[in-house]
Amino acid sequence: xxxxxxxxxxxxxxxxxxxxxxxxxxxxxxxxxxxxxxxxxxxxxxxxxxxxxxxxxxxxxxxxxxxxxxxxxxxxxxxxxxxxxxxxxxxxxxxxxxxxxxxxxxxxxxxxxxxxxxxxxxxxxxxxxxxxxxxxxxxxxxxxxxxxxxxxxxxxxxxxxxxxxxxxxxxxxxxxxxxxxxxxxxxxxxxxxxxxxxxxxxxxxxxxxxxxxxxxxxxxxxxxxxxxxxxxxxxxxxxxxxxxxxxxxxxxxxxxxxxxxxxxxxxxxxxxxxxxxxxxxxxxxxxxxxxxxxxxxxxx
Amino acid sequence: xxxxxxxxxxxxxxxxxxxxxxxxxxxxxxxxxxxxxxxxxxxxxxxxxxxxxxxxxxxxxxxxxxxxxxxxxxxxxxxxxxxxxxxxxxxxxxxxxxxxxxxxxxxxxxxxxxxxxxxxxxxxxxxxxxxxxxxxxxxxxxxxxxxxxxxxxxxxxxxxxxxxxxxxxxxxxxxxxxxxxxxxxxxxxxxxxxxxxxxxxxxxxxxxxxxxxxxxxxxxxxxxxxxxxxxxxxxxxxxxxxxxxxxxxxxxxxxxxxxxxxxxxxxxxxxxxxxxxxxxxxxxxxxxxxxxxxxxxxxxxxxxxxxxxxxxxxxxxxxxxxxxxxxxxxxxxxxxxxxxxxxxxxxxxxxxxxxxxxxxxxxxxxxxxxxxxxxxxxxxxxxxxxxxxxxxx
Numbered sequence: 001x002x003x004x005x006x007x008x009x010x011x012x013x014x015x016x017x018x019x020x021x022x023x024x025x026x027x028x029x030x031x032x033x034x035x036x037x038x039x040x041x042x043x044x045x046x047x048x049x050x051x052x053x054x055x056x057x058x059x060x061x062x063x064x065x066x067x068x069x070x071x072x073x074x075x076x077x078x079x080x081x082x083x084x085x086x087x088x089x090x091x092x093x094x095x096x097x098x099x100x101x102x103x104x105x106x107x108x109x110x111x112x113x114x115x116x117x118x119x120x121x122x123x124x125x126x127x128x129x130x131x132x133x134x135x136x137x138x139x140x141x142x143x144x145x146x147x148x149x150x151x152x153x154x155x156x157x158x159x160x161x162x163x164x165x166x167x168x169x170x171x172x173x174x175x176x177x178x179x180x181x182x183x184x185x186x187x188x189x190x191x192x193x194x195x196x197x198x199x200x201x202x203x204x205x206x207x208x209x210x211x212x213x214x215x216x217x218x219x220x221x222x223x224x225x226x227x228x229x230x231x232x233x234x235x236x237x238x239x240x241x242x243x244x245x246x247x248x249x250x251x252x253x254x255x256x257x258x259x260x261x262x263x264x265x266x267x268x269x270x271x272x273x274x275x276x277x278x279x280x281x282x283x284x285x286x287x288x289x290x291x292x293x294x295x296x297x298x299x300x
Numbered sequence: 301x302x303x304x305x306x307x308x309x310x311x312x313x314x315x316x317x318x319x320x321x322x323x324x325x326x327x328x329x330x331x332x333x334x335x336x337x338x339x340x341x342x343x344x345x346x347x348x349x350x351x352x353x354x355x356x357x358x359x360x361x362x363x364x365x366x367x368x369x370x371x372x373x374x375x376x377x378x379x380x381x382x383x384x385x386x387x388x389x390x391x392x393x394x395x396x397x398x399x400x401x402x403x404x405x406x407x408x409x410x411x412x413x414x415x416x417x418x419x420x421x422x423x424x425x426x427x428x429x430x431x432x433x434x435x436x437x438x439x440x441x442x443x444x445x446x447x448x449x450x451x452x453x454x455x456x457x458x459x460x461x462x463x464x465x466x467x468x469x470x471x472x473x474x475x476x477x478x479x480x481x482x483x484x485x486x487x488x489x490x491x492x493x494x495x496x497x498x499x500x501x502x503x504x505x506x507x508x509x510x511x512x513x514x515x516x517x518x519x520x521x522x523x524x525x526x527x528x529x530x531x532x533x534x535x536x537x538x539x540x541x542x543x544x545x546x547x548x549x550x551x552x553x554x555x556x557x558x559x560x561x562x563x564x565x566x567x568x569x570x571x572x573x574x575x576x577x578x579x580x581x582x583x584x585x586x587x588x589x590x591x592x593x594x595x596x597x598x599x600x601x602x603x604x605x606x607x608x609x610x611x612x613x614x615x616x617x618x619x620x621x622x623x624x625x626x627x628x629x630x631x632x633x634x635x636x637x638x639x640x641x642x643x644x645x646x647x648x649x650x651x652x653x654x655x656x657x658x659x660x661x662x663x664x665x666x667x668x669x670x671x672x673x674x675x676x677x678x679x680x681x682x683x684x685x686x687x688x689x690x691x692x693x
Contacts, residue, residue, distance in 0.1 A: 253503070
């Protein structure tokens with residue numbers, strides 16, 4: 001084997017030969033396709049009207065591109081450059097893998113930090129009994145950490161719809177969290193009243209004055225319960241929770257309405273917003289007419 | 301042998317006795333609940349003589365000879381319905397007024413829909429109330445009528461009387477809030493920090509169910525538990541069941557409140573307390589309480605948890621009239637109108653007060669002196685519901 005022949009079986013010539021073979025394979029396929037139409041007579045409408053079929057046209061274009069590409073690639077200089085680049089591939093892949101793994105590790109780290117904040121929050125409140133402040137802690141944690149996820153900027157044609165949907169989901173979560181906190185507060189007098197009743201009954205047992213009538217126990221309990229409610233309902237804590245819940249409910253309701261409005265718009269159904277605009281116009285017109293009528297009745 | 305600390309035998313025997321009673325009661329209750337019940341409300345015959353949008357003006361058919369030439373117009377609140385004044389025959393404020401020979405009109409605010417969300421206090425006071433008053437004046441060929449307001453309707457009447465004093469002969473306010481800066485009532489506490497803009501912008505009108513829930517939360521132990529325990533204990537009593545159902549029908553018949561009216565009422569009254577300071581503006585006009593120069597009778601309940609006495613009593617000292625009277629009854633917000641004890645006193649006293657102010661001045665003076673004495677006696681012996689009366693004449 002001469003040096004020349006050795007050169008011929010190198011990777012450069014191998015690729016050039018492979019490309020030539022591929023071109024030779026696909027070329028008859030294109031010919032077969034047009035022959036098929038001619039033999040069967042199943043010609044597309046475009047041929048009937050003296051035009052080349054769209055499939056044929058696309059095929060020819062692709063083939064021309066391939067031929068041009070293979071011609072360039074067959075040149076030994078191009079192939080040499082390509083092979084050099086291919087030699088660097090493992091390095092590029094390794095870099096990409098490193099970036100990917102770094103991103104993953106960072107992402108995981110952030111989540112771990114968030115989870116850690118859950119523990120931090122519980123520590124900050126330092127409650128011994130988890131149920132007491134659990135809802136409050138969860139609400140605050142949600143607002144600080146998880147709510148952010150629903151505020152990631154949306155992209156693309158449907159970004160406004162996505163944003164509205166995410167906002168309504170976020171507001172629903174906030175509403176549920178504040179409602180849970182409010183209900184916990186609202187039911188706390190129940191729990192306390194039973195505790196106080198038990199203590200009172202223990203005292204009565206000690207004094208030997210336990211009532212015989214079962215209704216007396218109920219009366220005792222309802223009085224204690226009423227007292228606890230009166231204290232709770234006047235407290236700033238309750239007012240705050242009530243207002244927070246009402247606001248959260250309104251915000252959720254508003255966000256839900258916006259999503260619904262989009263659907264109603266698609267269905268060509270008038271929305272509240274549109275009807276309100278109309279109502280306002282009617283209201284103003286009616287008011288104007290009534291004023292004019294009054295002025296007309298009692299001219300100054 | 302020492303006495304046991306817990307008389308278990310007695311407790312158990314009482315329990316067995318109660319269980320037996322409950323069984324008998326349940327048997328009777330099924331007969332009552334499954335049988336015919338008279339639970340209709342607002343049955344006193346009347347005609348709708350004027351209508352504007354959702355608002356109707358009812359004119360009640362006289363039960364006896366009309367004794368006052370000036371009719372009395374009742375203005376109820378926008379919260380709940382005016383049917384409370386005519387809950388059942390024999391226990392009806394409306395019927396009692398008719399029995400006293402009063403020519404009676406009442407505004408029925410109807411059920412606001414979404415299109416009513418832009419209606420303001422101005423539209424209710426200078427619009428609907430004023431048009432109803434004009435209609436009555438024209439029909440009876442009079443220049444003035446007697447006006448009586450209930451709760452928020454009372455506040456509307458105060459505003460109306462300040463803006464149109466020339467059309468009001470006498471003003472009666474009942475459980476009417478005018479001084480909102482108080483921490484006595486839970487509503488006053490809750491409303492102070494409420495973000496009313498957000499709620500109104502979201503809902504348009506304030507849903508009646510939300511309002512009702514808020515009222516139940518004013519005393520959950522009594523209104524959500526004890527009340528129904530009381531029902532269970534008396535459900536074998538037909539009359540009790542009928543009255544209970546009538547009351548339930550009224551309580552949970554809650555129209556929505558027009559959004560803009562609610563916004564203004566909360567902001568100007570509950571949050572800024574403008575009315576009592578003569579700073580409230582209605583339809584571009586400042587409401588000056590000094591312009592209320594007609595006689596004023598102001599009723600309120602000592603145990604009212606919705607509109608506490610502190611929110612009601614200040615009005616008599618702020619108006620321009622020298623003929624004013626505060627009457628505090630030993631009852632709550634609704635008790636004034638529905639309790640048997642108050643029914644005996646409430647309407648006859650208002651009717652008497654109106655009649656006195658229609659009679660000539662000489663007669664009035666004599667009656668006033670004698671009434672003062674009788675009121676003082678009542679207050680001293682505490683045998684009547686009237687707890688406190690303050691006259692400023």
